[in-house]
Amino acid sequence: MDTNFRSERKLSKGVVGLILAFWGLMTILPFLWMFLSSFKSNAEISQMTQNFLPQHWTLMNYKNLFVSGNFGVYLKNTLIITLASFVGLLFNAMAGYGFAKFKFKGKAFLFIAVLSTMMIPGQVTMIPVYLILNQLHLTNTLLGIILPGLVGAFAIFLFRQFMSNISDSIIEAARLDGASEWYIFWHIILPISKPVLAVQGILTFIGGWNAFLWPLIIANDQKYYTLSVGLQLLQGQHTTDYGLQMAGSSFMVIPIIIIFLIFQKYILQGFNVQAEK
Template sequence: MNSEVRETSKQSKVIVGAILAIWGFLTILPFLWMFLSSFKTNAEISQMTQNFLPHHWTLQNYQNLFVSGNFGQYLKNTLIITACSFLGLFFNAMAGYGFAKFHFKGHNVLFLAVLSTMMIPGQVTMIPVYLILNQMKLTNTLLGIILPGLAGAFAIFLFRQFMSNISDSILEAARLDGASEWYIFWHIIIPISRPVLAVQGILTFIGGWNAFLWPLIVASDQKYYTLSVGLQLLQGQHTTDYGLQMAGSSFMVIPIIIIFLIFQKYILQGFNVQSDK
């Protein structure tokens, strides 16, 4: 009887594994075709009969991307915005720690006010924020693109929920030993919060890397455009150069896939911790 159960279980795992493998292949197939097409000539892509692998491999599309597409400047801007977004990640962690472990007058009201901003669509606040930045002479600057994204209600909520489950006895013991609040935050809270930092970190990277609408609104000069805005501009200027468009799209997608594969273990661990809590 037990052998039959094990055999049935094994067959079920094989079937499920086969289904997931097929589904995974179908999911990644468009991205794989896009990446391989970026190494094809435009004439080969435009043919009626398509080949999955390029007949003649070429890097000309990527060369044109940085020479005529100005993607070097767009990449620099995107990296600066993404790096500053990670600075905002620690600001959100500080706010979450404050809401989780410090109880002050109006604590709950202030936290509810922060949560209420999650119900307001970002499009509603764009015009007021733009007008404020315009008064501060920060429009058409990288600083104007970066500042509004440094703090986010969802990130604060995520950190607050995780840090609320950290034992107060650990913090009290550290205070009795003479540790300052800064020491406790950097040397106790942050190491314990690595799972949620991984989750929020990947979301921060994706948000900074894919920044499109806000940079498009704030920046009127192309030298402040991000990769997403540059890619849209590229598609408008080179509507028939499919190889160049494939190269630009691949350049946008591949880093996100690599980052996810590297931090996949920590991301899944972070979501598991959140669900367990």
């Protein structure tokens, strides 16, 4: 009886594994085809009969991406915006720590007010934010692109939920030993919060790397465009150059996949919002 049960269970696991493997292959196939097509010439991509692997491998698409596509400037802007977003990550962590471990007047109301902003679509606030930045003469600048995205309600909520589960006794013991609030935050709270920091770091990187709508609105000069805006511009200027478009799309997607594969083990840990007490 036990032998039959184990055999059936092993068979069911095998069937489920095959289904998941097939589904995973179907999911990754378009990305793989896009990446391989970026090494094909435009003439080869335009052929009626397509080969999955390039017949003649070429790096010209990537070369043209930076020479004629101006992707070097877009990459620099995107990296600056992404790195600046990680400064905002620390601001979010500080706010979450404040809501989690400090008592002050109006704390509950203020936290509800922060959460309520998650219900407002970003498109609604774009015009008021644009007008404010215009009054500050920050339109068509990298600073104007960076500032509105430095803090976010979801990130503050995520940090607050995680840090609320950190034992108060650890913080009190540090205070009794004479540790300052800054020391407690940098040397105790942040190391304990590594899982949620990793998750929010991934989300921050993806948000900065894929920034499209706001940079498109706030920037009038191409020297302030990001990779996403540059890719859209590339598709409009080189409509029939499919190899160049595939190279641009691959250049956008591959870094995100690499970052995700490196830090994927932290995702479930972070969203579980649990901390050891």
